[in-house]
Amino acid sequence: MTDASAQPQTSKHSGSLLEQDARTRRRNAKEARFKAYGIAAILVGVLALIVLLWAILSNGLPAFQRAIVQVDMTVTQEEFDAAEGTLFKTKEYEKLFVTALSSQMMAAGIDANFEGKALERLLGKVGGTIRAYYRENPDQIGEVVTFDLAAASRIDRYLKGSLKREDIGPDNRFIQPEDFDVADAMREAGLLKQVFDWNFITGVDTGVDNPGGAGIGASVLGSFFMMIVVLFLALPIGVAASIYLEEFAPKNRFTDFIEVNISNLAAVPSIVFGILGLAVFIQFMHLPQSAPLVGGLVLTLMTLPTIIISTRASLKAVPPSIRDAALGVGASKMQSVFHHVLPLAAPGILTGTIIGLAQALGETAPLLLIGMVGFVARYPDTFLGGLEGPNSAMPAQIYNWAARSDPVFTEKAWGGIIILLVFLLAMNIIAIILRRRFERRW
Amino acid sequence: MSAFWLLLLVLGIALVSYVLGRGRALSSAGGDIRNLHSLPVYYGANAALFVLIPSLILLMLWMVAQPLVVGARVQASIPAEAVSEGSTIGLVMSDVRRVADGLDLAVAQGVIEPSYATTSDTNLTEVRERLGDVGVALGSDISVTVLTAAQLLRETNASWYFWRTVLVVALALAGLGYAYSMTQKDFRARNTVERVILYLLIGAASIAILTTVGILFSLIFNTVEFFRIYPASEFFFSLTWSPSFGGGSELGILPLLWGTFYISLIALLVAVPIGLLSAIYLSEYASPAVRSIAKPLLEVLAGIPTIVYGLFALLTVGPFLVSFFGQNGHFGVNWMAGGTAVMTAGLVMGIMLIPFVSSLSDDIINAVPQAMRDGSLGLGATKSETIKQVVLPAALPGIVGAILLAASRAIGETMIVVLGAGAAARLSMNPFDAMTTVTAKIVSQLTGDSDFASPEALVAFALGMTLFVITLGLNVFALYIVRKYREQYE
Amino acid sequence: MLDDQQLVDRKVQSKEAKIAARGVNVHYGVTHAIKDVDVDIDHKTVTAFIGPSGCGKSTFLRCINRMNDTIDVARVTGDILIDNENIYDKKVDPVQLRAKVGMVFQKPNPFPKSIYDNIAYGPRIHGLAKSKADLDEIVEKSLRRGAIWDEVKDRLNAPGTGLSGGQQQRLCIARAVATEPEVLLMDEPCSALDPIATAQVEELIDELRQNYSVVIVTHSMQQAARVSQKTAFFHLGTLVEFGETGQIFTNPQDERTESYITGRIG
Known part of the structure; x- marks a missing residue:
């Protein structure tokens, strides 16, 4: 039936194992080369990071x-x-x-x-x-x-x-x-x-005649108001949507459709969200232009997919035994989710939310379309004024400065980047600490 | 009453309703909560929901309907001959709105008397001046028609606002009464409240659909508008892009698409080899210590906002490239006229995409089963032979998916090209020329003080539509490939 | 106990020691997985490693072609000599070694390539074929030796992953044979197969003995009894007993071996 008994040819491995044959040497050289490509690739990536950080620091620090x-x-x-x-x-x-x-x-x-x-x-x-x-x-x-x-x-x-x-x-x-x-x-x-220069941190934008006096303070506040809107809308909506999809949603066409929508929205270019904000919030609903409220709404829609994806991951990480235990003592499904699953998933949800907020904080393109690049030379008077009144945001202010020709403004733009990155760094560190501190292994 | 205060009022009524509902449930149970079907909070919450839901739905519908209905009624009152040659009823209406808003603002600031704003014999020039005082700049002439229409708009709105307050509050109180009357100890309050919460959850999940619908709605609506005043064939096939706000613009998308694809191509040529090779090294060769340092370092690149990359392109990479390829540069080739160029934007975008490609590829390479590697190593293959001939072919579909996702990112990226690629739309093969992209032109056409009804502004929506269709197609296809790939090894 | 087993005292054709292990220790991080193992494996013989799970038999098998090198935390000490050459010598290239010592794994792991390319993979990387015709010949011979030629000869370009489990494992054996190894290591080759496929593979192993020394790790004592001439019993990382298969199963010297084959431990 088989030809296993056919004699093998004289062994190809007759040489001693202690000396490499030429072919093995060639193959090992190839191996070393390939490994070197990998190291080179990583070095190129890290080098790019170093050059970028060097450019930011060397150009931006004088602004302070x-x-x-x-x-x-x-x-x-x-x-x-x-x-x-x-x-x-x-x-x-x-x-x-x-x-x-x-x-x-x-x-x-x-x-x-x-x-x-x-x-x-x-x-x-x-x-x-x-x-x-x-x-x-x-x-x-x-x-x-x-x-x-x-x-x-x-x-x-x-x-x-x-x-x-x-x-x-x-x-x-x-x-x-x-x-x-x-x-x-x-x-x-x-x-x-x-x-x-404290004025750079607390001050407001100035005209082209006084580049030295320009500060980023007002736009930090604009960004802050936007983040408040994002936090208060995206967190509850994102958590609610994730709870539904993870805990209650039946497996049907509607649920699938929602899932497809979420995964696609996560990859839609941010500028498209800007168009949405312009057409729906400003053209159609007549909300004020340049307002952090509108910026916050647009960024909320943009951040939602991120928050939903991370929230669902943390809900999924809570073992089913917890749910069974709650249901077993007579809690309703809703009670088991809100009393037991949600608190256990909270650190993960918060981490995801902070990372989503950090993303939103650095986003620029949609803000350009809803007019948040105007010249704003004052602080808002009231809380409502801060939401509704025209303001800029950190990245938009940086863009604005970068587009002006005076080299002092260029320096301010780099300086603004340092401040923006400090905020992002702080948010990411908080997220990492939260994760380290509360991460639970089941 | 403004919507904000009305909302507060309704919330107040809901709070009262909560207290009343809870109290009544407790008293019907004789103060012993063991006799209740549900916990007391549920009775309170139930009563509050009966107040909130109907009245808030009404308020929301009203806020959507009022501008439409009132606007239509005011528009109908404008005689056809009031619309001058070359203008549209839409433009007249936007004047009317602006005047009405201005009057509102002027009255609110006490610049003019409320009665003065409503009488028909107000002086046109004086109105203009007064509105100018409060910061509402009007076009050169407001006609009597516009002023009358604006006054009609204000009056109608005022009466609608009045009825809105009355009806919303009435509905809230009715809800309170109904909930109060049905609250007694056997009422299944928890089930009702939980059903409402479930609907709220479904509503939250549906926002994703609403967002997509909103995007499609805003793109399609304005794109159709654009094609009504500008021929679609010109848009898709013309080789020239030269908008001029005086009219006679040529708005061909081809130069923009070319710029977009050229820049994305360079970005991918940078990001794919570097990202893929680093992913391979990190997942197959690197020791845990190296991995725990190099991986986060690369991921820092992903956390940096695009505006930073834009500035980096404009102010660091651009001048650096010019010093090599520009006039009197180190290479003496004079290929590059300015810092903004396809190469500048492409290189920087490539750097931005490195961590994107590498972390996606890392996941995908790790999904290839270890048994496959063992099989190859057991036959005496070196690691690189195993990677190149077994792991990569096995991971190929996933990697293709990752590259497509990266391409979609590159095509949709805005800030780097706005700052780094230049503003000139041109069809050129020289990667050191300045070119522009679809996204950059969306920004430039929609910022500035252009008129929304002009083709020069509307073209941005057609560009957005094109961008959306391309990226959506790439994403759907890529996600499909990646999912199929994952299933294969699960 | 195993009287119903067919314990033919198979003729061992050659008595020269192909592989000699001396004082082999393996550490996985802090775990001491293999403790001081000495063993001699004969040429053209089937040697079975048996023992309860976690006893280190697979780990020891993986030492013989240095597959443990691919695990970061694994550390091997001691000497393993093949044809009197220490394979843990610094000068030895594991790549060259593995061409001489082939391996078949627990789960069939065909590459996501065609059947032809699966077999041709080894000869190609080791440069065993001078021409396309040469390669074709090697592929056919290997598939025949893997006892699968008749089943796949009409669809050599079909993907290897499309075969049934038993066919896949025989394909993997044919793939290992294609590089002309002198030793064939098999790590529980039948554990993922149904009884019919198992029988086919066992028959194949018996035939392979004519040209190779085969070392097989198995969970099933019956399988060890059916296919091997020599059996080694591992327990808690030590080699407890090593000898003729018939002797191990009928007259074990160590009481742990006896407990295991009578089913009291394991």
Whole structure:
């Protein structure tokens, strides 16, 4: 029946195992090459990550600093009265300031001469600021007051090293080559220095004429309001939908249809959700444009599939014995789910929700379509105003800055990315801690 | 009364109903809850639901119906001759709405008297100025017709709002009365409440369907509108894309599709080899220690928002490429005119897709049974021979599915191409040219102050429809392949 | 007890030791899976490893072609000599070794390829065929030796996964034979098969003995008695008793062996 008895040919493996034949060597070389490709691929991926992070940090960190000129000055009552009596009041204050500045430079042993124009190029119009201060705080007259005055954005960039002396031509309207000498001298005297720029974190967007003063604060608040909307809609709806699908849904066409819809929505490009928001919420329902409420609604619809998928996974992880135990003591199906299954699945659900929120926080494209890129230069007054009033969001604000030509705004965009990533990092760490802390193995 | 306060009022009535229902159930049981069919909370909840559900449904229907009905009635009141040449009744109506909103705002801020806003002999110029004060900018001329229609709109709305409040509150109270009358100790409150909760759960699950319907509705409706004013054959077959808001635009999709596919192709050429090889290394070669470091590092790439990649493309990768391929570049080839290019966007998008490809492939490779590897290793195959000749062919359908999903991601990606690919629509083979994509043009056509009724804005919906159909097709096909593959090894 | 078994004292054709294991220990992480095993396996003989589950018989089998190398936590010490060469020597390439020591697994695991490609896989990677005709010949010969040629000769391009369980296992045996090994290791080759398929495979094993040394791990004492000339009994990681199959089953020296074959442990 079989030919098993046929004699095999002389063995092909007659050589000693202790020495590799040529073919094995070739095959092993191939093996090593293939393995090297794998390592190379991973290194390329990690390298990309490093370059990306390096680009973000090196370009973005300067945005958190700004150059100020710190000058102590005393204005006596006589000087105040005299200045208020002249025609060009701010000019007088400027003179007082120059005097104070010069004396402090002298004290530091540095000699430099100022002219009003140069000072204006370095600091802007300081006279007005000083006058406004003393008019508001007359009790400070005669006292020593320390003024922190923002340096011009070009001096700021000079200090940060992104603007070089040789970049500036002699006929530049904003800055002159000799201004750098003055700046260097002031820095040496300890008057010009870099400080942490709180205004970048708390401030609002500014126009193109004042790039240095732009802050991300208002759009952080816009993002915050959107996340509130997403949390309060997506979490309950997502959990309810998952409970239905996992615990109650009969196996029928309707259920299948819902499942197909969810898995497809998870892969629909985000821009399409933007179109949905524009057409349904703004065109059809006449909700206000640029409002975090609408942004939140759009992001809710986008995040739902993510939350549903992770919630169902955590519901599925609760063993059926728990359900049987509850049903066994006479609880209704609904009670067994809400009293026993849901609390056990809660950590997993929360983790999934936080990750969904983090995704929503970084999403930009749909926000562009519902008009959240407008110029918003104020904080909302009320909670409702925060929801309904026009606002921006962090990623949209970053996009907005990136699209402007001034390099200071570019720096702000990178800085904004750092803040956005800090938020995302925090959310992911919370999610990881939750998972570590409450993860249960059945 | 605004919808918000009305909602609060209804919630208040529901709370009262809860307390009353619970109290009545307890008293009917003589204060001993053992005599009740259900726990007392269920009686309260039942009573509250009888208040909430009917009145909220009414409120919701009303909010949908009112703008439609009132709008139709006001529109009917506008004489046909009031619609000037080159305008449409829709444009007139949007003027009417804007004026009416402006009047509302002006009255609310006390800029004009309520009576002044309603009289028919108001001065047109003065109205314009007053509205300008509260920040409502109107077109150059508001005709008497528009003003009258706006006033009619306000009046009708006001009376509808009044009746809405009355009817909703009445329904809420009726619900309270009915629930109260049927609450007694043998009533199966828990079953009723649980049935309602079940319907709520079903409702929540149906939101997925509603979202899909909403997407289709908003795309189809506006796309049809677009094809009514712009020929479909031009859209699909014209080789030129040059929108101009003055009219006479050429809106051919082909250059955009070409840009989209070119960029996606480059992205896949970057992401697929790197992602696949890293997945292979991580699942077949790497020690647990290496795996536990390298895998999360790669996954960080997936957690970074696309706006970051967009900026990275625009400000880092673009200039870097120009320094090699641009004028006076290190290669001296002058292929690249600016930082934004197909190559820039494609490379960065490829980086973004690496973790996507690698984690999908990782799952798929791990699904190949160990027995298959043992069989091959037992025959004296090396690991790489096993991977290339046994594991990969076995995983091929799954990997194809993963690549298709990645392609669908690339096609739908927006921020990277908006910032990194450029704005010029062109049909070119040079990967260092700036080109644009479907998604980038959706953004540019719908942001800015264009008129929604113009073909230049409506074309975005037709583009969106195309994008939706392509990505949906890819997704459905890919998910089908992946599912079939999984079943094979389960 | 096993008197109804057909315990023919089969003639052992060759007495030279093909495989010699000396002081083999295997650790899986902290588990000491194999403890100091010494055994000599003869050429052109069927040797059966029996024992209760978890006794280490499969682990020891996997040491013989270094399949344990593919498990990260496994650590093997001691010497295993094949033809007087230590296979755990640093200079030995497991790839080359496994071509000489073939293996058949518990569950039939044909590759998701055609029947032809399944058989041709080994010869191709080891470069055993000079031409297409050569390869065709090897495939046919292997399939014949696997006693499956008649069933598949008309559909060599059909996928191997489409065969029945018994056919798949014979295909896997044919696949192992195709690389011309000198030793054939079989890890419970019949445990996933029905009785008819089992009988076919057992018949095949008996025929393979003419050219190879076969080592078979089995759960079934009857199977060991039917196909093997030598039997080794493993218990808790140690080799308890090793000898002629007839002697082990009729006159065990160790009481643990006796307990096992009479069904008191295992």
